Amino acid sequence: MSLLTTPSPMQDPGETVHKTIIFDHVSIAFDENVVLNDVSFELNRGETKMLLGVLGSGKSTILKMVIGLVRPDRGDVYLLGHHVNSMKEEELFDLRRQVGMVFQESALFDSLTVRENVAYRLIEEGVEQEEIERRVREALRFVELERTIDQFPSELSGGMRRRVAIARAIISHPEVLLYDSPTAGLDPVTSTTIIELLVKQRDVYHTSALMVTHRLPDTFTMASHYFDEKENKMKPIPPGSPIQAPSSFLVLRDGKIIFDGSVHELVNSSDEYIREYIS
Amino acid sequence: MDLSPSDYIKEYLLAIQDYAVLSGQSIANLFRRPRYLGEMLMQADIMGVGSLPVVIMTGFSIGASLALQSSNTLQRFGSLSLTGQLVSLSMVRELGPLLTGMMVAGRNSSGMASELGSMKVTEQIDAMRALGTDPTKKLVTPRVISSIIMLFILTIIGDLVGLCGGWTIARLVLGLDSNQYWSTAWQSLQFADVFMGLFKPLLFGFIVSSIGCYYGMFAKGGTQGVGRATTQAVVVADVLIVVVDFFVSKFLMSVMHVH
Numbered sequence: 001m002s003l004l005t006t007p008s009p010m011q012d013p014g015e016t017v018h019k020t021i022i023f024d025h026v027s028i029a030f031d032e033n034v035v036l037n038d039v040s041f042e043l044n045r046g047e048t049k050m051l052l053g054v055l056g057s058g059k060s061t062i063l064k065m066v067i068g069l070v071r072p073d074r075g076d077v078y079l080l081g082h083h084v085n086s087m088k089e090e091e092l093f094d095l096r097r098q099v100g101m102v103f104q105e106s107a108l109f110d111s112l113t114v115r116e117n118v119a120y121r122l123i124e125e126g127v128e129q130e131e132i133e134r135r136v137r138e139a140l141r142f143v144e145l146e147r148t149i150d151q152f153p154s155e156l157s158g159g160m161r162r163r164v165a166i167a168r169a170i171i172s173h174p175e176v177l178l179y180d181s182p183t184a185g186l187d188p189v190t191s192t193t194i195i196e197l198l199v200k201q202r203d204v205y206h207t208s209a210l211m212v213t214h215r216l217p218d219t220f221t222m223a224s225h226y227f228d229e230k231e232n233k234m235k236p237i238p239p240g241s242p243i244q245a246p247s248s249f250l251v252l253r254d255g256k257i258i259f260d261g262s263v264h265e266l267v268n269s270s271d272e273y274i275r276e277y278i279s
Numbered sequence: 280m281d282l283s284p285s286d287y288i289k290e291y292l293l294a295i296q297d298y299a300v301l302s303g304q305s306i307a308n309l310f311r312r313p314r315y316l317g318e319m320l321m322q323a324d325i326m327g328v329g330s331l332p333v334v335i336m337t338g339f340s341i342g343a344s345l346a347l348q349s350s351n352t353l354q355r356f357g358s359l360s361l362t363g364q365l366v367s368l369s370m371v372r373e374l375g376p377l378l379t380g381m382m383v384a385g386r387n388s389s390g391m392a393s394e395l396g397s398m399k400v401t402e403q404i405d406a407m408r409a410l411g412t413d414p415t416k417k418l419v420t421p422r423v424i425s426s427i428i429m430l431f432i433l434t435i436i437g438d439l440v441g442l443c444g445g446w447t448i449a450r451l452v453l454g455l456d457s458n459q460y461w462s463t464a465w466q467s468l469q470f471a472d473v474f475m476g477l478f479k480p481l482l483f484g485f486i487v488s489s490i491g492c493y494y495g496m497f498a499k500g501g502t503q504g505v506g507r508a509t510t511q512a513v514v515v516a517d518v519l520i521v522v523v524d525f526f527v528s529k530f531l532m533s534v535m536h537v538h
Contacts, residue, residue, distance in 0.1 A: 069405055089413070097411040107406035109398075121410050124313075168410075 019078070020045050020176050020208035021066055026075030027255075028061060035061050037255040038075070043176075046246050048202050048209040050219040052277070053252035059212040060104065063178045066210065067099050068092040080175060097121065100169030101178040104212075106161040108153040108168070114140070115149045118167045125172075139167040143197055159190035166197055170205075177201065177209040183218050195221050196234040202246065203227040216278060223247040223263035251277065297497060301419065302489045308413075308420040318421035325390075326422075327429035330383050331436070337382050338375065338437035342444025345369055350453050362455060363464035366445030371468060371476040375438035377524050380483030383430055384516035388491035391422055392512035395495025396505035404496065419496070423488040430484030431477065438476065471535040479527055483520050490516040 021043040028036045035058040043049050051059045064070040065077050068084045077084040082095055108117050116123070118139055122132045140146040143163040153161055162182055169177060179198065183191040195218050201207050203226055213219055225234045226243050237243050249266045251259035251274055259266065259274055269275060282290065308314075345366050353359045395418060398404050407414050442464055449455040494512040498504050 064405070067409055069408055093408075093411045093413060096409055099409070101406070101409040103402045103406055103409075105402060107402040109403055109406070110401070120412075124410070124412055 019043060020047075020080060021210065022076075022078040023062070023065075024076040024078070026065065026072045026077060028058075028065070028070065028072045028074075034255050036072070039252075039255070039257055040075075041250055041257060041260050043208055043210060044246070045208050046202075046206040048198070048211060048222060048247045049250055050222065050247065051210060051212045051250050051252065052214075052216070052219065055214075057252040058255055059252060060180050063101065063180050063210060063212060066176075066178060067096050067101065097125075097172065098174055099176045099178065100172070100174040102162070102165045102169050102180060102182050104180040104184060106153070106158075106165040108161055108164060110153050112152075113149070114145070114151050114153070114156070114164050117153065117164060118171055120168060121172050135171055136167075139171040140164075142170065142200075143167045144193075157190075159186050159194070162186065162190075162194060163197065166194070166201075170201060170207075173205065175208065177207050179209060179211040179213075181212055181214065183213065183215050191215065191218060192221070196227075198222065199225055199234050199245075200227045204229060219247075219249065220263065223249075294497075298489070298493045301415065301493050301496065302423075302485075304415045305419045305423040305489060305492070308416045309424065311416070313416065315417055315421050318417065319425050322421050323425035323429050326383070326387050326426055327433060330386055330429070330433055333382050333386060334379050334433045334437045335440050337378055338370075338440035339444035339447075341374055341378055342366055342370055342441030342446075343448045344444075345374070345441070346445040346448035347452065350448075359453060359455065360459055361463060362445065362449045362453065363442075363460035363462070364467035366449075367442055367464035368467055368472060370438050370441040370445075372472050373476075373524075373528070375441055376434050376476055376479040376483060377520065379434045379437040380430065380480065380487065380520045380524075381517050383426075383433060384483075384487045384490075384520060385513055387426065388487050388494075388512040388516040389509045391488060391491030392494040392498070393505055393509045395492060396498030396508045399496060399498045400501055400505060414496070419489075419492045422492055423485060426488035427481055427484035430480045430487065434477070434480040471531075474535070475528065475531045478531065479524060482523055482527060486519050486523065487516050490519065 019042045023039050023041050026036055026039045027034070035056075039058075039062070041049075051062060053059050061070055065072055066079055066084070068077075068087065068089070071085050079095060080098060084092070084095070087095065109120070112120070115136055118136045119132045122135060127135075136149070137146055140149060143166050145160060145163050145167065148156060148160060148164070153164065156164065166182070182198065183194050186194065198209070198211065199222055202209060202222075211219075211222075221234075223245055225236050226245055227233075228235045237245060248262055249259065250257060251266075253273060258271065259269060266274065266278065346362050349365050350359060350362060353361055353365070395404070398418075404414050404418075407417065445464075446457065446460050449460045450457055491512045494508040494515075498508040500507070
């Protein structure tokens with residue numbers, strides 16, 4: 001088990017380029033409340049890492065730190081080889097364009113239509129109108145919501161809003177995706193639809209991703225399934241198959257990482273807290 | 280949560296610092312790309328055209344009230360013919376900018392605080408940052424610039440409508456000659472009076488929008504927090520306008536030797 005990978009305090013600049021995300025001894029507290037305490041982990045290219053932990057364990061804070069929405073009190077955060085916490089806000093805007101983020105409550109712009117929400121990044125970049133229309137439809141087709149293109153977010157269900165948020169995040173084909181509880185509060189069928197989209201994104205586009213979630217079944221589905229492009233659907237990996245689902249797990253407790261490893265290592269963990277958590 | 284006096288002072292100073300940084304950025308963004316001209320025009324429409332009815336009604340009523348209230352005193356000194364002068368000087372130098380500023384603050388500071396506050400508490404501002412857009416460029420600067428320009432124009436309209444309100448009373452109630460009213464109103468105005476009356480709306484426009492945007496952008500605590508931010512924005516903007524009005528009037532009067 002690659003438990004608690006602790007990179008050296010001063011990362012080799014060359015090393016940071018080969019990893020999508022590196023957290024190096026990161027700590028943060030809000031007022032007196034320590035949220036993250038000396039957290040270190042790495043995300044490999046093309047891998048999806050699932051962050052598990054009870055409410056308030058700092059999972060969403062980690063996602064916001066990756067793109068500099070929140071700055072650590074101590075430690076270093078690297079994203080695609082860039083040292084995030086030493087960058088100015090102005091410089092971060094360019095880096096953030098290489099990342100897609102799906103917020104817990106979708107965070108769609110409620111005064112814009114689905115088309116305008118999904119196209120937001122392309123409009124900002126000054127992409128041609130025809131190209132925008134083509135890519136918006138492509139992204140909405142990916143999440144199977146093309147029919148909602150002229151609707152407002154308030155007219156959609158929770159699951160549909162989450163899928164529009166995924167379309168908005170993937171439209172510019174980012175190198176990294178950050179999902180904050182993408183299936184929270186959804187029924188099992190909608191939840192499976194969304195997990196299928198995430199598996200498709202991972203296996204078809206090989207996008208690196210960090211996913212915060214409370215739903216263990218979803219994480220196990222992600223770790224045990226692959227996306228079959230020919231049949232355009234998610235399938236379980238047959239036993240003994242060479243097919244890989246590049247996924248790993250990270251468990252947080254009281255602001256510290258208590259587990260960082262594969263699904264097999266997680267289910268075979270002897271740690272009492274983890275056994276109770278996954279039972 | 281109970282705050283100690285030192286915590287309270289620290290929080291207060293931090294709020295002033297945040298406001299100063301946001302205000303500075305809102306102006307500095309004018310010199311950085313991208314500039315959201317479309318947003319600016321949309322805000323100018325919402326703020327300017329939307330505030331027109333309230334400015335016209337307030338301006339007319341104040342001008343009419345001024346003429347009515349002053350007529351009694353002027354009559355005692357046999358100077359009823361000076362009604363036009365009194366209305367025009369009061370409206371252009373003081374009441375026009377002040378009341379237009381306060382009316383626009385009531386309508387727009389609250390609107391900005393609630394709109395941006397709702398975006399803040401539903402993570403839409405964070406989403407905007409995550410999508411690579413600077414929210415101060417996209418949301419704050421267009422509001423500040425259009426507010427400054429539109430309040431300037433609205434004040435001119437408010438002054439004119441106020442003069443019309445005064446004329447209506449002078450003509451219909453006091454029986455004054457129209458020519459006499461308008462000529463005294465026009466001739467009494469000096470460059471310093473007009474300058475003072477048109478300089479203040481620029482400051483008030485900045486106060487209205489920067490305060491509204493500040494309370495919106497720093498709103499926290501869900502829908503209750505948005506409600507609180509909205510109320511605070513109006514109160515602070517109105518108080519600031521009155522205080523700034525006094526000091527700017529005093530300063531300009533001494534600099535321009537106006538009595």
